Amino acid sequence: MTAATAAAPLGRGGRVGPLAALRQTATMAWRSLVSVKHNPLELVDYSITPIMFVFLFTFVFGGQMAGSPKAYLQYALAGVIVQNTLFMTTYTAMSLNTDLTKGVFDRLRSLPIARSAPLFGRIAADLVKQLWAMLLMIGLGVILGFRITGGPAGFLGATLMLLIFAAAVSWTAVLIGMLAGDAEKVQVFAFVLIFPITFTSSAFVRTETMPGWLQAWVHINPVTHLSDAFRGLLLGGDTGGPVLWTLVWAAGISAVFIPVAMRAYRARA
Numbered sequence: 001m002t003a004a005t006a007a008a009p010l011g012r013g014g015r016v017g018p019l020a021a022l023r024q025t026a027t028m029a030w031r032s033l034v035s036v037k038h039n040p041l042e043l044v045d046y047s048i049t050p051i052m053f054v055f056l057f058t059f060v061f062g063g064q065m066a067g068s069p070k071a072y073l074q075y076a077l078a079g080v081i082v083q084n085t086l087f088m089t090t091y092t093a094m095s096l097n098t099d100l101t102k103g104v105f106d107r108l109r110s111l112p113i114a115r116s117a118p119l120f121g122r123i124a125a126d127l128v129k130q131l132w133a134m135l136l137m138i139g140l141g142v143i144l145g146f147r148i149t150g151g152p153a154g155f156l157g158a159t160l161m162l163l164i165f166a167a168a169v170s171w172t173a174v175l176i177g178m179l180a181g182d183a184e185k186v187q188v189f190a191f192v193l194i195f196p197i198t199f200t201s202s203a204f205v206r207t208e209t210m211p212g213w214l215q216a217w218v219h220i221n222p223v224t225h226l227s228d229a230f231r232g233l234l235l236g237g238d239t240g241g242p243v244l245w246t247l248v249w250a251a252g253i254s255a256v257f258i259p260v261a262m263r264a265y266r267a268r269a
Helices: 018-038 041-045 050-068 069-101 102-107 117-144 151-179 183-199 210-216 224-233 238-266
Strands: none
Touching: 018 041, 018 117, 041 050, 050 069, 050 117, 069 102, 069 117, 069 151, 069 183, 069 224, 102 117, 117 151, 151 183, 151 224, 151 238, 183 224, 224 238
């Protein structure tokens, strides 16, 4: 299916109806997913990088951090998945920036489709790829000795929560993709923002091992709440507070960045 075949007649005033816009968004998402077949190297980033992260953190840091790789894996796998999820949102920014600079959005804009469909379609497709990477990392973790003790409900809850947070953070990536001059600048912005907040959290180490002045930030860091919630749901621990704060952060990020990103998108697309 192509964007042209999915396009519906425009309504009054040149507007597209909600159902038509939803179909067109699904078509744009499918377009992004099908592109993997023609560019298999794209799937490498969503497969090889997650596998590398799991092996490195488990076998390089495991003995030092927890006495054995298997013991550390039980704690750190959730943090590794969270880190990978946040870093993967940079691909959304890079892909959007590339489509804009190469004129792809100009061609899509000439079609009788909702202007937001290419943008929402890209985010939806990238969330599917995020899901693939998460399942791959959990599967590898299980092979290496990780045990999901939270049951099927905990696993499904952790997956849903991670995707909700990833969708929210994707809007910050959209804004970066719109403002950056090229894909290289996107990477710089992403690492400057994501790298510090990931490592100053409970993703890889327990917060009580950090200096007191740093703990003040760590305790309000959204990555800490997400890591604790994701870990707790997988392992069956106490998750009430972390899950609530993760959803609050996701709602706050969405409320701030969706309108700003959409304004930047309309101005540039």
